[in-house]
Amino acid sequence: MIKFSPSILTADFVHLGEAIEELDSAKTDMFHLDVMDGIFVPNISIGIPVVASIRKATSTVLDVHLMIDRPHRYIKQFAEAGADIIGFHTEAGSDIKETIDLIHSFGKKACLTIKPKTPASEVFPYLKELDMVLVMSVEPGFGGQKFMSEVLPKVTEIRNECDKLGIDMDIEMDGGVNLETAPLCVKAGANVLVTGNVLFSAENKAKRLEELREIVK
Ligand code: DX5
Ligand code: ZN
Secondary structure, X not given: OOEEEEEOOOOOHXXXXXXXXXXXXXXXXXXXXXXXXXXXXXXXXXXXXXXXXXXXXXXXXXXXXXXXXXXXXXXXXXXXXXXXXXXXXXXXXXXXXXXXXXXXHOOOEEEXXXXXXXXXXXXXXXXXXXXXXXXXXOOOOOOOOOOOHHHHHHHHHHHHHHHHHOOOOEEEEEOOOOOOOHHHHHHHXXXXXXXXXXXXXXXXXXXXXXXXXXXXX
């Protein structure tokens, strides 16, 4: 089954609670929370207090995407704030194995993330330890960007490697996923789709989520 992880990055934050309720009533699989520090990416978004507030508003899985420099420094805080999945970048300057172990030490799931230009093989040494791999299909930093279809072969490479190792991995795609590109992601081997602009630009988010579910069936 394909899972959807709505990104709240393009939400109207004054009405965030209502958006969460609406997506929860549409039975979203998780929420994707984009954390940016203005250093690893050229933008600043939400942080620990917002994750903690969202945790109080929903019992749905919180998929936290850390786009921050040396993320190992903040794993404990995000775990305590209520993240369920903690994703970090291979390019962010933390020891990858140590950071995965740290995430697991708090009983959370670890997701290793790669930018569009990073080769798929960067995640291969860690597949046995990981709970999820995220392949970015835009340069991280902003919502509403155009999907980079050239990253699709990397998804297939990672899926094939997992199959070879007998690992039933969650492979997530993030950036520019919409009604046209979602089927391409699934065909390439992804099973978790981050959806930001496609939902938040819709009049009715629940209906749009339903349309996305239908299109990837
Ligand atoms: C980009 C973020 C994405 C993004 C998704 O840096 O990681 O999660 O907000 O939004 P859309 O679906 O609008 O590309
Ligand atoms: Zn993201």
